[in-house]
Amino acid sequence: xxxxxxxxxxxxxxxxxxxxxxxxxxxxxxxxxxxxxxxxxxxxxxxxxxxxxxxxxxxxxxxxxxxxxxxxxxxxxxxxxxxxxxxxxxxxxxxxxxxxxxxxxxxxxxxxxxxxxxxxxxxxxxxxxxxxxxxxxxxxxxxxxxxxxxxxxxxxxxxxxxxxxxxxxxxxxxxxxxxxxxxxxxxxxxxxxxxxxxxxxxxxxxxxxxxxxxxxxxxxxxxxxxxxxxxxxxxxxxxxxxxxxxx
Numbered sequence: 020x021x022x023x024x025x026x027x028x029x030x031x032x033x034x035x036x037x038x039x040x041x042x043x044x045x046x047x048x049x050x051x052x053x054x055x056x057x058x059x060x061x062x063x064x065x066x067x068x069x070x071x072x073x074x075x076x077x078x079x080x081x082x083x084x085x086x087x088x089x090x091x092x093x094x095x096x097x098x099x100x101x102x103x104x105x106x107x108x109x110x111x112x113x114x115x116x117x118x119x120x121x122x123x124x125x126x127x128x129x130x131x132x133x134x135x136x137x138x139x140x141x142x143x144x145x146x147x148x149x150x151x152x153x154x155x156x157x158x159x160x161x162x163x164x165x166x167x168x169x170x171x172x173x174x175x176x177x178x179x180x181x182x183x184x185x186x187x188x189x190x191x192x193x194x195x196x197x198x199x200x201x202x203x204x205x206x207x208x209x210x211x212x213x214x215x216x217x218x219x220x221x222x223x224x225x226x227x228x229x230x231x232x233x234x235x236x237x238x239x240x241x242x243x244x245x246x247x248x249x250x251x252x253x254x255x256x257x258x259x260x261x262x263x264x265x266x
Contacts, residue, residue, distance in 0.1 A: 052233035057240065060233035068222065073241060076207050076219045079135055080249060083142025084203040088196055090143070091150030099158040099184075116148050120209060128214035138210030138218075145206040146199040153195025157188025189264035193257050200249035208242055219245070 038053045040046065048056055061068065094112070098105040124141055131137035161184050169179050185192075211220025219238045226235040257265070 049230045049232050052236055056233040057236045060231070061237040061240075064234060064237065068219070068238065068241060072217060072219045072222045072238070073245070075135075075217050076204070076211065076242070077245060079138045079142060079207040079210070079218070080203040080245065082135070083139045083206060084146060084199055084249065086139065087143050087146035087199050087203065088150055091147040091195070091199070092154050092192075094147070095151045095154035095158065098155055112148065112151060115144065120144055120206070121213070124209060124213040127210075133214050133216065137214060138207055141210035142203045142206030145209075146202040149198035149202065150192075150195040153191045153198070154188060157191025158184050160191065161187045186264055189261055193253065193261060193265075197250055197253050200253050201246045203249065204242055204246040 034054050038055065041048065041051050041053055052060070094108060098108060120141060123144070127140050128137050131140060165183060166179055169183065174182075207218065208220035208223070211218035212224050215221040219242050223235050223238040223242070226232075226238065
């Protein structure tokens, strides 16, 4: 607990300053609402936020995250076992990250409509990259001499992969998944901003358009908590099942 004391104190100080600042500098509430305004707005809208918009954004984020992990892992594995695949796919992976997703999102919405899969695809485009690159770097980090030694003893490629390469790459894999967990919420929000009639991103955009900053901030805070929840879930899985790889 002592590790987080400074962060907690800084957070409390920030909240106090935030509460006082609009009154001292005379900032309108539709530009910068106070924390109490945000809490009041959240309490008034808690049912629609928690039981309508939040579940959809959570569902989109989780589906997109799972797909990103699976496909990202497969792509990284293919690049690891084949130089030809690496030289062919790697440049396209980089290119996919140089194009702003906000530019592609309207096209994706046009192709896939306003349903959940358009948002899932946006999430995938944002989230697969950290998984792919971290898994790939983790697999490449294994000492080649160890692999050569195991091969000399007759170890198969499958045995080397599961017994040596995956355990060695596990810190990289978990790091990539943690990043993807946070990115998945960003992707869901962006997808909902550009084309949706439900979800925290949609709610935030609607409240911003109506100059209801307190409600917009309430949804933003929920999105931040959702990102922390997904990140914390990955951390919990790490502690329960993969702790031995982080000694």
